[in-house]
Amino acid sequence: MSAVVEQSDAASGGLRAGLRxxxxxxxxxxxxxxxxxxxxxxxxxxxxxxxxxxxxPQRLLLRVRERDLELALWRGDEAGVLADVPLAGLGDGGGDPFAMLLAPRALEVPRWLLLPADVVLRRRLVLPAAAGERLREVLGFEIDRQTPFAADEVHYDARVLGNRGDDRIEVELAVVPRTTLEAALAALGPLAPTLAGVDAADAAGRPLGINLMGDARRHRREDPWRGRNAVLLLVAALALAAAMWQMLANRRAAADEFERQVEQTVRQARAASLEKRRLLDLVEGGAFLQSARAGTPTMVELMDELARRLPDGTYLEKLSIEGDRILLIGLSREASALVGQLQGSPLWTSPALAGALQPDPRSRMDRFTLTATVATAPAGAAAGEAGDAAAAR
CATH class of the missing domain: 1.20.5 (Single alpha-helices involved in coiled-coils or other helix-helix interfaces)
Structure with missing residues (x-):
């Protein structure tokens, strides 16, 4: 049982070490x-x-020159000398000794001590690329081999110079004796606790970009832009949210407008379809009426045909046409022969007497009632005849 517990503890310890x-x-x-x-x-x-x-990136570089302290503002890749301050009497008046010399924004810039190039020992090394992740820790074991000092006698830092391309990197180790750095910090007096780091100058007097001061002694300045940056970030987030909401609202409004246009177009299409249907019905109805009229004889034609077929001794009291039914009522001396006279006409069919003949004592004629059916030609034939008639005209 104890062996299992020990294996479990070892496994958990190995997992924690791997995570670290x-x-x-x-x-x-x-x-x-x-x-x-x-x-x-x-x-x-x-x-x-x-x-x-x-x-x-900005730095206020402090460079000790014999009895004076040179102040230079390093901005990006350029440095501009601001003032030369005597080392004697720094901090005698209390407060920041640079308050009367620098602008308010320059007072907020991190302050770095820039050591001369001749007090710093520099060595170039080629290491595996994996060492770049823990460069400072790896070079801590190389101080005894690469310099005449022990690791506890110096302050050191390193920087990567470039990639060799074969999974190796070229680095530079910078070492300064503790006594030299302590002497330089002591020369600054009350300015030493305000330093954010200690850099070294190269042959051209430019900072190397390293920090030879230990983490415990570095002065952490409050970033004056932190509050403003937070406000700007909040404003940017609100502006982004408002822009996205406005974009969504615009898309919704565009979708609603498109839907309204589609509905309006559908209503117009339906109205046009309905009007087209009505127009087709009117055209078909007109064509039907025209074809029906073309196949049915007119009243003038019927009266002309009756006048030619009825004998001279026949008088009509009533002529009625209801639909396709012709009704004739009148007096005639030859009433019994009227049916034969009316037969064979192309304008009507089935002439017949309706009821018995009634003698009229006053006119000495027979009163008759006669019916017939109007002859109607088929629609196609009637339309053809109407077309022929129109062509003849």
């Missing part, structure tokens, strides 16, 4: 990526804008 190694390897990579990403974004902005929002 992963965290330790990811953290510097994340810092380098964020630094590269921030610098790439800042490069797109004009220099004045970068200075306004605090994206241009």
């Amino acid at each position: 190694r992963v965290e330790g390897s990811l953290r510097p990579r994340l810092r380098r990526f964020l630094s590269w990403w921030g610098n790439a974004l800042a490069a797109w902005l004009p220099p004045g804008t970068r200075d306004l929002i605090g994206l241009t």
Whole structure:
């Protein structure tokens, strides 16, 4: 049982150690990526804008020159000398000795002590690329071999010079004796606790970009832009949310307007279809009536045909046409022969007497009632005849 517990504890310890190694390897990579990403974004902005929002890296370099202290503002890749201050009497009046010399914005810039190039020992080394993740820790074991000092006798830092391309990197180790650094800090007097770091100058007098001061002694300045950047970030987030909401509202309004237009177009299409249907009905009805009229003889034609077929001794009292039924009522001396007279006409069919003949004593004629059916030609034939008639005209 104890063996199982020991194996479990060993496994959990190995897991924690692995997680610490992963965290330790990811953290510097994340810092380098964020630094590269921030610098790439800042490069797109004009220099004045970068200075306004605090994206241009700045340092107030303090360089000891015999009895004077030179103040230079390092901005980006350029340095401009601001003033020379005597070392004697620094801090005698209390407060910040640079308050009367520098602008308020320059007072907020991190202060760095810049050591001369001849007091710093520099060595170039070639290491595996994996050592770049823990460069300072790895070079801590190389101090005894690369310098005449022990590791506890110096302050050191390193920087990466480049990639050799064969999974190796070229680095530079910078070492300064503790006694030399302590003497330089002592010369600054009350300014030493205000330093954010200690850098070294190269042969041209430019900072190397290292920090030889230990973490415990570095002065952490409160970023004056932190509050403003937080406000700007909040404003940017609110502006982005408002822009997205406005974009969504615009899309919704556009969708509603498109739906309204579609509904209006559908209503217009339905109205046009209904009007077209009505027009077709009217045209078909007119064509039907025209064809019906073309196949039915007119009243003038019927009266003309009756006048030619009825004998001279026949008088009509009533002529009625209802639909296709012809009704004749009148007096005739030859009433019994009227049916024969009316037969064979192309304008009507089936002539017949309706009821018995009634003698009229006053006129000495027979009263008759006669019916017939109007002859109607088929629609196609009637339309053809109407077309022929129109062509003849």
